[in-house]
Amino acid sequence: MEVKLKVVNLSKVFEFNGNKIKALENINLDVYENEFLTVMGPSGSGKTTLLRIIAGLEKPTEGKILLDGKEVKGPGADRGVVFQQYTLMPWRTVLKNVTFGLELKKIPKNERIKIAKKFIKIVGLEGFEDAYPWQLSGGMQQRVAIARTLANNPEIVLMDEPFAALDAQTRVIMQNELLKIWESEKKTVFFVTHSIDEAIYLSDRVVILTARPGKIKDIIEIDLDRPRDRTSVEFLKYRKIIYDILKEEVIKTIKRGE
Amino acid sequence: MNLNLKDIGLKIFSVICLLVFWEGLAIYINNPVILPKIEDVLNVLIHPYVSLLGTGSLIDNAIVSIKRVLLGFIIAAILAVPIGILMGYYRVVYNFLDTIIELIRPIPPLAWVPLSLAWFGIGDVSMIFIIFIGAFFPILINTISGVKSVPIPLIEAALTLGAKGRDILLKVIVPASSPYILTGLRVGIGIAWMCVVAAEMLPGSNSGLGYLIMYAYSLSRMDVVIASMIVIGLIGLVLDKILRFIEDKYFVWKKMMK
Ligand SMILES: Nc1ncnc2c1ncn2[C@@H]1O[C@H](COP(=O)(O)OP(=O)(O)O)[C@@H](O)[C@H]1O
Numbered sequence: 356m357e358v359k360l361k362v363v364n365l366s367k368v369f370e371f372n373g374n375k376i377k378a379l380e381n382i383n384l385d386v387y388e389n390e391f392l393t394v395m396g397p398s399g400s401g402k403t404t405l406l407r408i409i410a411g412l413e414k415p416t417e418g419k420i421l422l423d424g425k426e427v428k429g430p431g432a433d434r435g436v437v438f439q440q441y442t443l444m445p446w447r448t449v450l451k452n453v454t455f456g457l458e459l460k461k462i463p464k465n466e467r468i469k470i471a472k473k474f475i476k477i478v479g480l481e482g483f484e485d486a487y488p489w490q491l492s493g494g495m496q497q498r499v500a501i502a503r504t505l506a507n508n509p510e511i512v513l514m515d516e517p518f519a520a521l522d523a524q525t526r527v528i529m530q531n532e533l534l535k536i537w538e539s540e541k542k543t544v545f546f547v548t549h550s551i552d553e554a555i556y557l558s559d560r561v562v563i564l565t566a567r568p569g570k571i572k573d574i575i576e577i578d579l580d581r582p583r584d585r586t587s588v589e590f591l592k593y594r595k596i597i598y599d600i601l602k603e604e605v606i607k608t609i610k611r612g613e
Numbered sequence: 614m615n616l617n618l619k620d621i622g623l624k625i626f627s628v629i630c631l632l633v634f635w636e637g638l639a640i641y642i643n644n645p646v647i648l649p650k651i652e653d654v655l656n657v658l659i660h661p662y663v664s665l666l667g668t669g670s671l672i673d674n675a676i677v678s679i680k681r682v683l684l685g686f687i688i689a690a691i692l693a694v695p696i697g698i699l700m701g702y703y704r705v706v707y708n709f710l711d712t713i714i715e716l717i718r719p720i721p722p723l724a725w726v727p728l729s730l731a732w733f734g735i736g737d738v739s740m741i742f743i744i745f746i747g748a749f750f751p752i753l754i755n756t757i758s759g760v761k762s763v764p765i766p767l768i769e770a771a772l773t774l775g776a777k778g779r780d781i782l783l784k785v786i787v788p789a790s791s792p793y794i795l796t797g798l799r800v801g802i803g804i805a806w807m808c809v810v811a812a813e814m815l816p817g818s819n820s821g822l823g824y825l826i827m828y829a830y831s832l833s834r835m836d837v838v839i840a841s842m843i844v845i846g847l848i849g850l851v852l853d854k855i856l857r858f859i860e861d862k863y864f865v866w867k868k869m870m871k
């Protein structure tokens with residue numbers, strides 16, 4: 356297995372009103388090509404910070420990120436991000452949102468419309484090409500955001516709790532769609548979630564961070580064939596394993612009053 | 614807006630009340646130098662092409678005023694929008710210009726008249742300068758606040774799609790702040806319109822609706838004064854409506870996002 360993304364000795368300290376907040380401490384992690392890797396941890400454990408550093412939106416205090424062996428120096432189209440909040444451009448239609456990155460790459464108009472339409476179809480929004488974001492539900496907007504990221508053909512897709520705001524049913528549908536895309540498009544995915552169920556259902560490996568400062572507490576390999584049955588005994592066993600590891604860290608967080 | 618018949622009826626009724634009150638008062642006062650009758654004013658208004666008091670027709674004077682306003686306004690927009698974008702986007706530019714602007718901005722446009730007359734002499738250039746001053750600041754201030762209100766996540770999303778500084782400016786900042794810029798233009802043209810009428814009332818002026826009003830006043834022709842006031846009001850209303858129409862047509866997304 357080839358390493359796609361390497362996190363090397365990564366630490367991050369935020370300065371906030373003169374206080375220093377250590378968000379991440381000495382993270383070392385390899386994400387393999389075509390892997391679906393999920394990061395979990397109590398809130399404030401630095402999941403978003405880690406993702407943002409990989410995306411190049413935040414600078415590490417120490418350490419570095421290597422993508423295909425090359426050090427990451429800032430944001431770039433090789434690392435696509437699906438954010439937790441909705442970040443579609445409200446003045447652009449669905450189609451024009453999805454073609455945004457392709458425009459920047461100077462791909463000819465006909466071709467970028469073709470690519471965009473393909474991904475709009477993949478996320479199940481065929482027929483909504485000319486709709487504006489405000490005409491869509493939250494779940495649909497997030498699907499457009501996913502299409503926009505995928506259409507840009509990044510080396511790795513970074514997703515920060517992309518389904519957190521969705522209702523349970525939509526969420527399950529989106530998880531299945533994401534898996535389909537991941538399998539058909541052969542993507543490497545770096546996924547952040549709060550949901551143990553989601554993590555086990557989707558991932559090859561689940562990385563669990565400690566309470567702040569975030570360190571890698573454990574990495575659980577999910578050795579189940581897909582599609583996974585959320586009610587199977589093995590699935591529930593993984594649930595218990597991850598739940599127990601997380602519980603310790605969540606309790607630490609709560610005791611600190613965060 | 615959803616107006617039912619009752620609402621519309623009331624709106625029309627209030628106008629009728631005003632007209633009846635005016636006409637009654639005019640008959641009672643019986644002195645056209647203080648308050649002319651409606652029919653006298655209407656008589657002026659329904660002959661907009663007839664030369665008045667040897668100074669050209671209502672239309673002629675209105676066109677002169679509109680030309681001045683558009684000229685001053687367009688120059689103001691051409692300068693204020695780019696400066697506002699640069700000030701909103703680059704902190705250095707903002708810090709460099711902010712103090713100067715905050716010092717000049719509170720000065721009412723008409724306070725510039727003496728300087729303007731000294732610099733540009735009596736005539737069109739002076740008036741256009743006053744209009745420019747009036748329109749410049751609302752456009753500038755709205756543009757700056759538009760740029761500053763662009764959500765950071767939108768910029769970050771664009772960065773991760775491969776946008777660089779220039780793309781961010783042209784493909785994110787400018788479109789995202791364009792509703793604010795348009796609001797600035799609308800406020801700016803309103804102020805410009807007020808400035809032109811005031812500027813045309815100054816000594817040395819010999820055309821325009823402001824001039825026509827003052828000249829008619831000196832001849833005690835209050836029917837022409839009020840007819841001109843009505844035209845001034847209507848043109849101001851139309852200018853505002855045009856820009857509101859553009860706002861509603863092209864920036865639905867802005868309203869819907871809120
Ligand atoms: N820009 C920032 N400035 C200061 N502190 C920050 C900033 N971003 C995150 N933090 C702090 O870093 C810690 C980790 O945050 P985050 O990565 O958002 O955690 P998570 O996504 O796991 O909930 C938190 O304590 C948070 O308050």
Ligand SMILES: [Mg+2]
Pocket residue numbers: 402403404
């Ligand atoms: Mg987070």
